[in-house]
Amino acid sequence: MSTPLAAQHEPSSSTEDLIALFDVRRSDTPRPVEEREAAIAAPKFGTVFTDHMARISWNSTDGWTDRRIEKYGPLQLDPATAVLHYAQEIFEGMKAYRHADGSVWTFRPEANAERFARSAHRLALPALPVADFVASITALVRTDVDWVPSGEEASLYLRPFMYASEAFLGVRPSLEAEYLVIASPVGPYFSGGVKPVSIWVDREYSRAGAGGTGAAKCGGNYASSLLPQMVAQQHGCEQVCFLDSATRTHLEELGGMNVFVVRADGSVETPELTGSILEGVTRSSIIQLLTDRGHEVVERRIPLDELLDGIRDGSVTEVFACGTAAVITPIGRLAGSDFDVTIADGGAGQLTMAVRTELTDIQTGRSADRHGWLRRLA
DSSP states (O other), rough: OOOOOGGGGOOOOOHHHHHHSEEEEEOOSOOOHHHHHHHHHOOTTTOOOSSSSEEEEEEEETTTEEEEEOOOOOOOOOOBBBHHHOOOEOOEEEEEOOOSOOEEEEEEEEHHHHHHHHHHHHTOOOOOOOHHHHHHHHHHHHHGGGGGOOOOTTTEEEEEEEOOOOOOOOOOOOOOEEEEEEEEEEOOSSOOOSSOEEEEEEOOOOOOOOTTTSOOOOHHHHHHHHHHHHHHHHHTSSSEEOOTTTTTTTTEEEESOOEOOOOOOOOEEEEEOSSSSSOOOHHHHHHHHHHHHOEEEEEEOOBBBHHHHHHHTTSEEEEEEOOOOTEEEEEEEEEEEEEEEEESSSSSSHHHHHHHHHHHHHHEEEEEEOOEEEEOOO
């Protein structure tokens, strides 16, 4: 059912005007209905994509032009295209949810749009207006609305991204860029469902450093996490957690998720945003929900040794990670080169799962959207 406050975020007339600027060029080879229905009945994360993609082009002379929805397909790139050599690229991740009445909604798209603009600034790419960002995902979802799955943990994952498209060799910002949105029907991020994961705390590698691109959502930050992720898997862990690059003593974030620590006194802590940590939309939403529940939420630098001592003496009762793809994932074990500790009984914490349920219930329309976070797409 539609939620009481969600009506505040029905598309406005100005938004509809901008959506209307998108030229819908429908695919001449859409996926057969049977294939589409099979894909959304058993979605796997990021492996199958819808029939279309949204696209807007930019150049330094004309600005943003040619808003369109076009057939999903390969991109043709000159071998000298700037992104291939200088990594000028950013992206976002968000989801579209089908509610019980068949309508389709997304969660806090303006927050993603604003972060996308901040990432663009850090990578010397053009800022896409928030209204264009929201209009692009709306136009795409309306075109491919039949691809939005329903059911527990199912959604349409949206991937907006931008890359430097000028063909040149030379270290300067690109004078041309392409912005696109692609979409994929997905189920749970972890194939085994929601269950505690083991985390390898890496002391050798860093995800980002002071003054770097840690606060931007760019591909380079994820590329730097892949080798440590392999190391984590070699030690029997599903994910890697990074420490600060300066001292290697304070928690920062996982390869793609923020971290929260729950204490026995009911307070909750999360690493403060120092400039090397990505400001997660899910992170800020969880802080709000925890505050609503009466928990004190402290953003600070969390020493690893202090966390380990708290796990051992029982003053730390839960640890969890969060992000758009996985929502909230309980952490049952932390391991490193000189420690291996189980958090409480190693199971999913009570507060962790309660907040996860509350957040997903809001996103899917099962609970009231009291903060006005939802926006209707179709």
